[in-house]
Amino acid sequence: MDHAELPEWYRALDHAPLDTKLGLEVLELAPRRVVGRIPVEGNQQPFGLLHGGATAVLVETLGSLGAVAHGQPTHGAVGVDINVTHLRATRSGWVTGTATAVHLGRSTAVYQVDISDDEGRTIAVGRITCRLVTIG
Numbered sequence: 001m002d003h004a005e006l007p008e009w010y011r012a013l014d015h016a017p018l019d020t021k022l023g024l025e026v027l028e029l030a031p032r033r034v035v036g037r038i039p040v041e042g043n044q045q046p047f048g049l050l051h052g053g054a055t056a057v058l059v060e061t062l063g064s065l066g067a068v069a070h071g072q073p074t075h076g077a078v079g080v081d082i083n084v085t086h087l088r089a090t091r092s093g094w095v096t097g098t099a100t101a102v103h104l105g106r107s108t109a110v111y112q113v114d115i116s117d118d119e120g121r122t123i124a125v126g127r128i129t130c131r132l133v134t135i136g
Contacts, residue, residue, distance in 0.1 A: 031070035034062045037096040049089045059126030062099035063111035067130035077130040084126040093118035
């Protein structure tokens with residue numbers, strides 16, 4: 001998805017400095033499915049592997065964006081619970097997260113996020129619960 005094809009509210013958003021530091025690229029954004037990626041380079045721990053914290057940020061960001069898309073235009077979202085299980089290490093390339101809605105309610109949204117490497121191998125799975133909050 002071209003940046004111009006992303007929702008207007010997303011393009012107008014003040015993006016989180018942490019997402020910028022990670023090099024996040026949002027590729028697809030809708031309430032039921034969000035896809036984004038980060039480079040491994042620059043997001044490694046001291047042993048050269050993708051940092052688990054970077055993976056967790058990717059899970060939280062993608063799930064939260066989906067929840068915001070669900071709550072538009074009256075509600076934003078904040079993460080209230082997150083879990084990430086790391087299954088395989090990666091040292092280079094990009095990792096892509098696909099957040100899929102598990103529950104889209106009036107006050108909460110839950111997403112499963114599958115993270116894969118450039119070869120399509122699952123490197124981590126995560127789950128995030130977001131609380132929808134009134135904005136404005």
